[in-house]
Amino acid sequence: MAREIGIGTVSLGWMGQLHTRAYRRLLDHYPECELRPRLVIAADAVEERARDAADRLGYEGWTTDWREVVEHPEVEAVSIAAPNYLHREVAVAAARAGKHIWLEKPCGRYPSETYDIGKAVGEAGVMSMIGLMYRHAPVVEYAKEIIAAGEIGEITHYRGYFLADYAADPNGALTWRYKLGGAGLGVLGDIMPHSVDMAQNLIGPIVGVSAQRETFIRTRPEVPEGMGTGHFTVEGGTRGTVENEDYASGLVRFENGARGTMESSRTCVGPHVRNGFEVNGTRGALSWDFQRLNELELYRTDGTGDRGYRTVYAAPGMGDFDRFQPGAGISMGYDDLKVAEAERFLSSIADGRQRAASIHEIVSTMRVVDAMERSCETGGWERVGDSTGATAAAGERRAGGGA
Ligand SMILES: NC(=O)c1ccc[n+]([C@@H]2O[C@H](COP(=O)([O-])OP(=O)(O)OC[C@H]3O[C@@H](n4cnc5c(N)ncnc54)[C@H](O)[C@@H]3O)[C@@H](O)[C@H]2O)c1
Numbered sequence: 224m225a226r227e228i229g230i231g232t233v234s235l236g237w238m239g240q241l242h243t244r245a246y247r248r249l250l251d252h253y254p255e256c257e258l259r260p261r262l263v264i265a266a267d268a269v270e271e272r273a274r275d276a277a278d279r280l281g282y283e284g285w286t287t288d289w290r291e292v293v294e295h296p297e298v299e300a301v302s303i304a305a306p307n308y309l310h311r312e313v314a315v316a317a318a319r320a321g322k323h324i325w326l327e328k329p330c331g332r333y334p335s336e337t338y339d340i341g342k343a344v345g346e347a348g349v350m351s352m353i354g355l356m357y358r359h360a361p362v363v364e365y366a367k368e369i370i371a372a373g374e375i376g377e378i379t380h381y382r383g384y385f386l387a388d389y390a391a392d393p394n395g396a397l398t399w400r401y402k403l404g405g406a407g408l409g410v411l412g413d414i415m416p417h418s419v420d421m422a423q424n425l426i427g428p429i430v431g432v433s434a435q436r437e438t439f440i441r442t443r444p445e446v447p448e449g450m451g452t453g454h455f456t457v458e459g460g461t462r463g464t465v466e467n468e469d470y471a472s473g474l475v476r477f478e479n480g481a482r483g484t485m486e487s488s489r490t491c492v493g494p495h496v497r498n499g500f501e502v503n504g505t506r507g508a509l510s511w512d513f514q515r516l517n518e519l520e521l522y523r524t525d526g527t528g529d530r531g532y533r534t535v536y537a538a539p540g541m542g543d544f545d546r547f548q549p550g551a552g553i554s555m556g557y558d559d560l561k562v563a564e565a566e567r568f569l570s571s572i573a574d575g576r577q578r579a580a581s582i583h584e585i586v587s588t589m590r591v592v593d594a595m596e597r598s599c600e601t602g603g604w605e606r607v608g609d610s611t612g613a614t615a616a617a618g619e620r621r622a623g624g625g626a
Contacts, residue, residue: 225250225259228569231298231322232265233289233313235272235280237453238304238327238354239265243280244558245565246302252546252559253566257573260565266292293317300572303327304354306399307406311336318347325568327354328416330585332407334593341586350575351582352568355420356560357498358580359567362519362535364542366502366509367425375507375523378426381475381483383418385410386497390440390469390489394456397443401465409467410487411436411592414498418485419588420580421500427479428587433604434473434595439490441465473595485595508532517554 246260264284265276276282399405444457472486499512517537538551567578594605
């Protein structure tokens with residue numbers, strides 16, 4: 224018999240609403256889950272959105288003060304889907320209050336903030352889950368198995384990319400995402416962590432990087448704080464400065480000797496969310512693109528002798544596919560990956576066995592981002608893990624606190 228677990232959520236923008244839907248759908252897909260989510264209270268700084276928590280989303284209570292969520296005695300686990308500038312404060316407070324946390328990437332504005340969260344989570348001994356859900360796509364889990372079993376040989380080449388157009392319109396509003404005080408890093412924090420986590424999940428640790436970055440659209444229309452969520456355009460009005468990067472890319476060196484590249488852009492006209500990877504081994508290759516979530520391109524050299532990739536479709540037996548669909552060719556969707564993430568979070572709490580991706584994986588990811596940021600400054604190769612804290616401190620000085 225499932226035990227109830229009190230859930231609190233901080234922020235109800237895109238991700239906060241998605242976490243909420245994931246909790247609501249959890250037992251439909253994972254009926255044996257030992258924990259039954261009870262939506263206790265949610266917070267958003269915008270009162271209308273906070274009220275919506277109770278009116279529409281199914282929470283028993285709402286507030287405009289996130290501290291009420293973290294301190295609520297009936298809340299055992301907190302979803303943190305706030306803008307980056309709140310990650311550290313909310314996550315550290317939640318961990319210190321003994322609450323388990325499901326926290327969105329990048330877990331702070333800068334790697335130094337992620338490390339602080341990691342320390343607090345470790346000291347409190349609470350469970351953590353990070354919004355790195357692309358790793359739960361069934362064909363990605365299948366790709367991981369193929370690579371780990373050595374079926375495509377020694378991995379020699381890796382290309383990871385996240386090419387998006389969500390900021391390609393110069394009239395896209397200057398929201399918190401473009402400010403040092405609000406987001407901190409630009410794409411190095413926003414989407415590069417997805418590519419780095421995926422690479423380390425599939426291939427193993429990245430040990431060296433050489434990176435570059437650029438801001439292609441340097442001004443955007445100003446909007447009042449708290450207006451809107453997500454991405455929207457504004458015609459006319461005053462334009463303010465974009466304070467972080469639109470683009471970053473780098474060469475990477477893996478511990479196992481593989482070499483590769485990583486590229487992230489939010490202003491790339493053409494692809495919408497071209498988030499994926501290409502892996503080449505000595506006996507085969509595979510590739511995946513989020514825009515074709517349920518398809519893996521796979522090439523094995525030891526088969527019939529045919530040359531070329533073939534498409535392998537997500538099917539029962541791959542990852543959690545059969546939790547969502549009964550047969551190959553019936554598509555899973557983006558929101559489903561978040562339900563799978565919710566299951567890993569609550570199962571970790573239920574039996575005390577931490578599932579990935581936890582705070583450990585995002586700390587490891589942000590060490591790579593940290594090295595990329597250093598490399599952007601120095602122009603040379605940087606070793607992962609060599610952080611002196613200097614660039615993080617410089618970043619924090621640039622950010623100047625607050626949003
Ligand atoms: N895992 C993923 O793939 C993924 C995708 C999108 C966003 N994210 C992450 O999720 C987080 C939120 O992104 P989003 O797209 O939902 O943003 P959003 O702009 O849609 O929503 C942010 C929400 O935070 C609220 N907010 C602002 N200040 C607050 C405060 N002091 N207290 C409570 N609420 C406050 C805003 O009113 C808004 O409702 C970011 O850290 C982002 O990096 C992750």
